[in-house]
Structures are given as C-alpha cells and as structure tokens.
Amino acid sequence: MTSATASIGQPPAAKPGFFASLKPQHMVSALVTFFLVMGQWRYQIIKSYPLTGVALIDDYLVLYACLGTAMIAEALLSRSLRGTWPSVLSAYIAGNSIVILLKPQGGLWAYVLAVAISITSKYVLTYRGRHLWNPTNFAISFLLLAAPGSIAILSHEWGNEPWTVGLIWAVGLLVVHRAKLLHITFTYLVSFVSLGFLRAAITGHDWLTEITPVTGPMYQMLMFFMLTDPRTTVSTRKGRITVVVLIAILECMLRLANDYGQGWAAPFATAPAIYALAIIGPLAMWLELRKK
Structure with a gap:
C-alpha cells in the first residue's frame, strides 16, 4: 500500500485555533489598544484640542492625527523605498504608543513630528535589512534630547490604583x-x-x-x-x-x-x-x- 492510498480516509489535520494563529504583532496591537482604552477611561490621557467644537473630534484629535500620520508615512515610505504595501499594524502600534507616552507642551505638531520620526527611522536607520531602533523608542529619545523644554513623557502619572x-x-x-x-x-x-x-x-x-x-x-x-x-x-x-x-x-x-x-x-x-x-x-x- 502506497503512502498516498494509506492517507485516504484519514481525517484532515485540524486547523489551528484563532488564538494559536495570531502573530506577535497582532497580540501587541491588541495590547496597545487595551493600554490606550484603560488609560483614557481611568486617567483621560489623551489631550483634547478644542478646534471644532465637536467633542468626538476635539477629544480624540491627537489620536486621529497620530494614526493618520503613521499610516500615511508607512505607506509612502514602503511604496517608494521597497515597492510594497506595508502592514498597518506597525503604524498602528507606533501611533498609539506616541499618544500614550508623549506629553508635549505645545500643539499637535509634536505628536505628528514624533510619529513621522518613528516611522521614518524604520526605513533610514537600518543595517543589513533590519532597523536597529524600536521606532517609538527612537522618536521619544530623540525629541526628549532635542526639545526638552517642549517635550515630556508620561512616566508615572497614571496613579497607583491596585x-x-x-x-x-x-x-x-x-x-x-x-x-x-x-x-x-x-x-x-x-x-x-x-x-x-x-x-x-x-x-x-x-x-x-x-x-x-x-x-x-x-x-x-x-x-x-x-x-x-x-x-x-x-x-x-x-x-x-x-x-x-x-x-x-x-x-x-x-x-x-x-x-x-x-x-x-x-x-x-x-x-x-x-x-x-x-x-x-x-x-x-x-x-x-x-x-x-
């Protein structure tokens, strides 16, 4: 009996479950979403900018600006430098991370600049096809050194509710x-x-x-x-x-x-x-x- 005929009648291999099929990047994106939701719910960490008078826009303008900048920058750089369309997960993680950690003194420009630096570092600061810095880590480190009077980082202001x-x-x-x-x-x-x-x-x-x-x-x-x-x-x-x-x-x-x-x-x-x-x-x- 050949291996081909022996395999007839055998049940097909079970497909991996939903959680087993998730990649680390999917899990991290879910985790950063959880961090953002918890931080906003308990401590209102997203800075509001009263520009339009519409609460749903003004209260989350920082989030929209960061995610939009991250995804546009990722798409433009990936298409122009690598000729491929990128996954949005990396941009999503970077944009949300900047929203959570960065606390600038000025307007939206600091958030947008931080996200742009974060995404750009992935394509510029590379060696043998790999980027060397975690994008968010590089952007925050650079801005804290370059503009210490205008940029701050959220360190321990979330409170200590057990x-x-x-x-x-x-x-x-x-x-x-x-x-x-x-x-x-x-x-x-x-x-x-x-x-x-x-x-x-x-x-x-x-x-x-x-x-x-x-x-x-x-x-x-x-x-x-x-x-x-x-x-x-x-x-x-x-x-x-x-x-x-x-x-x-x-x-x-x-x-x-x-x-x-x-x-x-x-x-x-x-x-x-x-x-x-x-x-x-x-x-x-x-x-x-x-x-x-």
Missing part, C-alpha cells in the same frame, strides 16, 4: 507569554527590582521608592512593547536576556549619576530606561547582524 495596575499587568503578561517573549519582560523586571536594592543601599533612599516607578506607564510600555519588539531584538534567548540585563544596569547607572548630580547625566534624567534601551538595544543588534 486593581488598574494589576489588570494592566495581567493582560500584558498574558500577551507576552502568548508571544513567547515572557523571558524578556521577566528578566527586566527582576533586574530592575534587584538593582533597586543596590540603588537604595547606595543612596539611602527607601527601596519601595526606587522600585515603584515600574508600575507606571513608561515602564509598562518599555517592558511589554519596546523591549519585546521582535524586529529589534537579537535572535537568541540567551542574547536577549543578556541585552535586557545590560539595559537595566545602564539605567541604574544613569539614575545614580543623576542622584549624585553628575552633569553629563542630566539630559537623561527624564527617562533613563528609554535612553538605556536606545543605547544598548541598537548596539546589540548591530553586533549580531555584523557577524552574519
């Missing part, structure tokens, strides 16, 4: 677990808490004061989105863990340097974790790609 923080963490951990990236988030969390003991011992600050920022939106976005971005992480599990530990160590050094008034560290005081990723992450990617 159920809200717990729900965000539960959903975030579930998503990174499903995406098989939990080891990255867990490594950073353990490193941050462990180094919190060190900072507390050196500075004399209370340990809880050192670690409570990890419950804020900046660190949640870092752990669930930026560090776990599949396109800007090294390929091996061991390598990812090493990179995340190095990022946590550099962040600790930047925070300590600011605690002791070191002038060179002052520009990094607003978001040391964001800057640490912007320095270590691309360097690790470049070193890995260079060996191939």
Whole structure:
C-alpha cells in the first residue's frame, strides 16, 4: 500500500485555533489598544484640542492625527523605498504608543513630528535589512534630547490604583507569554527590582521608592512593547536576556549619576530606561547582524 492510498480516509489535520494563529504583532496591537482604552477611561490621557467644537473630534484629535500620520508615512515610505504595501499594524502600534507616552507642551505638531520620526527611522536607520531602533523608542529619545523644554513623557502619572495596575499587568503578561517573549519582560523586571536594592543601599533612599516607578506607564510600555519588539531584538534567548540585563544596569547607572548630580547625566534624567534601551538595544543588534 502506497503512502498516498494509506492517507485516504484519514481525517484532515485540524486547523489551528484563532488564538494559536495570531502573530506577535497582532497580540501587541491588541495590547496597545487595551493600554490606550484603560488609560483614557481611568486617567483621560489623551489631550483634547478644542478646534471644532465637536467633542468626538476635539477629544480624540491627537489620536486621529497620530494614526493618520503613521499610516500615511508607512505607506509612502514602503511604496517608494521597497515597492510594497506595508502592514498597518506597525503604524498602528507606533501611533498609539506616541499618544500614550508623549506629553508635549505645545500643539499637535509634536505628536505628528514624533510619529513621522518613528516611522521614518524604520526605513533610514537600518543595517543589513533590519532597523536597529524600536521606532517609538527612537522618536521619544530623540525629541526628549532635542526639545526638552517642549517635550515630556508620561512616566508615572497614571496613579497607583491596585486593581488598574494589576489588570494592566495581567493582560500584558498574558500577551507576552502568548508571544513567547515572557523571558524578556521577566528578566527586566527582576533586574530592575534587584538593582533597586543596590540603588537604595547606595543612596539611602527607601527601596519601595526606587522600585515603584515600574508600575507606571513608561515602564509598562518599555517592558511589554519596546523591549519585546521582535524586529529589534537579537535572535537568541540567551542574547536577549543578556541585552535586557545590560539595559537595566545602564539605567541604574544613569539614575545614580543623576542622584549624585553628575552633569553629563542630566539630559537623561527624564527617562533613563528609554535612553538605556536606545543605547544598548541598537548596539546589540548591530553586533549580531555584523557577524552574519
């Protein structure tokens, strides 16, 4: 009996379920939507611009501007530089991430500029076909350094309601677990808490004061989105863990340097974790790609 005839009568292979068929990018886009909805519902994080007098437009004008800019920029750059139509998921994630994290002093221009920089970095700051920076991480780092008087980042203003923080963490951990990236988030969390003991011992600050920022939106976005971005992480599990530990160590050094008034560290005081990723992450990617 041939293999062809033997296969007759056998039931067809079962198709993967809905959740099993989801790619990491789908999960991340769902998670960033959840973050945005929770943040707006509980803390009204989207800045309103009263331009038209229509609440549905003015209250969400920032969101419309960011998503529109992201998708237009992504489409134009992908078509002109690569000749293909891109997936909208990356633009969707970048646009929403900027809405959540960026808090400029001025008008819409800062949001639009941040999104444009974010998307453009994917096509310009590349090496051997890969972009080196997480797009949102690069845009925020660049603007915080270039215009510190006009740009701010949402760091820990969401409040500390246990159920809200717990729900965000539960959903975030579930998503990174499903995406098989939990080891990255867990490594950073353990490193941050462990180094919190060190900072507390050196500075004399209370340990809880050192670690409570990890419950804020900046660190949640870092752990669930930026560090776990599949396109800007090294390929091996061991390598990812090493990179995340190095990022946590550099962040600790930047925070300590600011605690002791070191002038060179002052520009990094607003978001040391964001800057640490912007320095270590691309360097690790470049070193890995260079060996191939």
